[in-house]
Amino acid sequence: MKTFFGRRTRLLAVTTATAGLVLVAAGCSSNGGGSGATVKGVHIVKAGQLTTCTHLPYPPFQSEINGKVQGFDVSLIDLVAKNLGVKQQIVDTPFENFKTGAFLNSGQCDLAAAGMTITPERKKNVDFSDPYFEATQAVLVDKNSGINSLADVKAKGKKLGAQAQTTGEDYVKSKGYDPISFESSDAVLNGLRTGQVQAVVIDYPVVQGWLKDKANAATFKVVDNLKTGEQYGFTVKKGNTALREAINKALKDAKADGTYKKIYEQWIGPYNASVASPAAS
Secondary structure, X not given: OOOHHHOOOEEEEOOOOOOOOOEXXXXXXXXXXXXXXXXXXXXEOEOOEEEEEEOOOEOXXXXXXXXXXXXXXXXXXXXXXXXXXXXXXXXXXXXHHHHHOHHHHOXXXXXXXXXXXXXXXHHOOEEEOOOOEEEEEEEEEEOOOOOOOHHHHHHOOOOEEEEOOOHHHHHHHHOOOOOEEEOOHHXXXXXXXXXXXXXXXXXXXXXXXXXXXXXXXXXXEEEXXXXXXXXXXXXEEOOOHHHHHHHHHHHXXXXXXXXXXXXXXXXXXXXXXXXXXXXXX
């Protein structure tokens, strides 16, 4: 049963590659601490830090590795924080809040970074940065399942899993499937591993990360790649133009000077310029 709507919020400190992880309890009613500050024309909810909401784990975009939150999104937002002369801190929150912008509106976070797809519905509640990644959905199965496509899942009466509140889940529902929902990407894979489901649909970069593990690669395979036209963006509170522009500048500069390519190759894999530089949505 899903429990993440009642999940306790956590504050995770993330600074440079040499920094450790600090774990602090934070109530959902927190306003991020104090009245904040303004740095280089950008208001931040807590002086000295850029506070980022995310939902863990979601490798390779953000996950806890060796006691520290790391990943593709984390590295990109570190660039924004560096430009502002502050450190990034991460708050782990339920994914539902990313659709509503709840923690942005309450002042708990400055921005949200969670491998989140830009959609018209979400744009009603938050402002998106320029797209920074184009994703497809992968169908991952056990190699012994006999499933060779998404259509096989239905035709053979198999169970399909997806992460709750994601566009992958929305996509398969729109195609007439009734997926079993899991709290996180790790829970999705565990559901497949333990036989709760025989196939899962989830963002392809996440699958790429899973299959880097030799044990996973020996057991699972991708049988379908669903091109859904998804583009990822970071979000800020409606009307927070200064921070949105700061994020866009950091992305633009990183792509121009090669930093983005290095981060992409570190976390995603071989560089794909068409995926890395999608046209603005």
